[in-house]
Amino acid sequence: MAQSVIALVLVALTTSMAFPRDDQLLQQLFEEYLQNRNAIQGPIEDPSWPSREVSANIGPVSGVAAGPQGEVFLLHRADHQWTVGTFRENNTYSTPEKGPISTDAILKVDGAKGNKLDSLGANLFYLPHGLTFDHAGNLWVTDVALHQVMKIPAGSKQPDLVLGQKFIPGSDDTHFCKPTDVAVISNGDFFVSDGYCNSRIIKFAPDGTILKQWGTKTGRLHTLTDSELNTPHSLALVEERDMICVADRENLRVQCYNAGIKDSTKTGLFMITLIDVFRAGKPYAISYDPTAKVMYVAVDPNGNQDGARGYTLTLTEISWRSGAMQDRYKVCPMTSQCQRMAATSTSATSRHPGRQ
Structure with a gap:
């Protein structure tokens, strides 16, 4: 990378001496450098x-x-x-x-x-x-x-x-x-995504007593409701926001619901869709980093225009407006420079998106 920068500077200097008024070429070279620099950043597989x-x-x-x-x-x-x-x-x-x-x-x-x-x-x-x-x-x-x-x-x-x-x-x-995943609250309560057949989320007390369950089988894709699920494949708890998120795989979205930590009567109420239908392809695994405030989403690279195996979602602000949840977050494909995920941060399905 250092050699590339030096070469760019030399070319720029040579160009400026030969064509002292051609700032356009210098700008073009600099933009090409930025483009190439961004292209090599992102997750690097360690064989x-x-x-x-x-x-x-x-x-x-x-x-x-x-x-x-x-x-x-x-x-x-x-x-x-x-x-x-x-x-x-x-x-x-x-x-x-x-x-x-x-x-x-x-x-x-x-x-x-x-x-x-x-x-x-x-x-x-x-x-x-x-x-x-x-x-x-x-x-x-x-x-x-x-x-x-x-x-x-x-x-x-x-x-x-x-x-x-x-x-x-x-x-x-x-x-x-065919249950798929578990997410555990710090108080010991936990959620199970169930799963390939039932399309439901179940919340349990630490001893295994059922506290709440929600979710219905998906009907027609174009008439999706917030509670419809089709293969809830992975769970991620965002405890500071009192939110449990679900990789709704076959519906091509990530759905988040109230976790009921502060108020158990709100458990299962819909909060927000983090990835809309057809935005990123099928989400196979999700994982939340509470330190960086980032949600990692592993997807099928054949299902999105970025060719990405995953995305990062930076949750910067979530607010209520007119009774409806409004979201503000930055979505970055794992092929871009905004990606900062280590290879082991999410499920191995990020490398094998076709795996069940």
């Missing part, structure tokens, strides 16, 4: 991360979670695949007789160099989907084959809370149908 030891022993990655000390948790499916025949028409898992994933499905790695630090989860999961690391150090995993949600306490390798009936899909208060 050496994670380490070879981890890369050689990991299957399809379905979830990523960052810990407070720079550690990164990877959730993978080993040799288990999600194919056309994985589920029957009634959403039951077709091959439970194959048994669970026999190796550790959760790897804890060093965020800087990608070296393995620890692992857990052998013989717990069949087709894990979402991974969440909460404020207390607990790990939360959803499994679409089991139709269950599990909480693994800090320092443990076994769950102490399991919700849902093993291998039995359903839509009542004791069943899930």
Whole structure:
């Protein structure tokens, strides 16, 4: 980059001496430099991360979670695949007789160099989907084959809370149908996106008691309502705004609702759409950084004009006007200079947008 700048200066000086009144050419050269500089900024994939030891022993990655000390948790499916025949028409898992994933499905790695630090989860999961690391150090995993949600306490390798009936899909208060993700409030309440079949969001107390649920199956795309969801695929909690956001994948948008932290009677009330239909393509994963006040959205690069694998949404101000939520935020494709996301900041679906 330094050589390019020097070359530009030399060309500019030479040009100004030969054509002392041609400021237009100098401006053109400077604009070309800015254009090229912006083009190379943005996320840069590190092929050496994670380490070879981890890369050689990991299957399809379905979830990523960052810990407070720079550690990164990877959730993978080993040799288990999600194919056309994985589920029957009634959403039951077709091959439970194959048994669970026999190796550790959760790897804890060093965020800087990608070296393995620890692992857990052998013989717990069949087709894990979402991974969440909460404020207390607990790990939360959803499994679409089991139709269950599990909480693994800090320092443990076994769950102490399991919700849902093993291998039995359903839509009542004791069943899930391919749940996708979990988001946890600092008071211990948590949300589950459920999921591929039910298109609903459920809020639970720390002990697993249901507090509230909302969401209806999407009808026709052009008549979408705020409560309609079609594959709520990922969750992101914006606790300082009392807001839970949902990657409404098949509706091509991110919907945010009241989290009910300050007033439980408002839980599930619609607040704002962060990405409109057809704006960025299908959102596969969302993650919120409370320090930078930025929402990261991983998308299918084939679904937007930017060719972006993700976007950053800087939430600068949200206000009420005439009873309707108005939003002011800056949306940046991850291909541009406004992107500041590390490779491990969001779900691995940012690199594999076609993955379930």
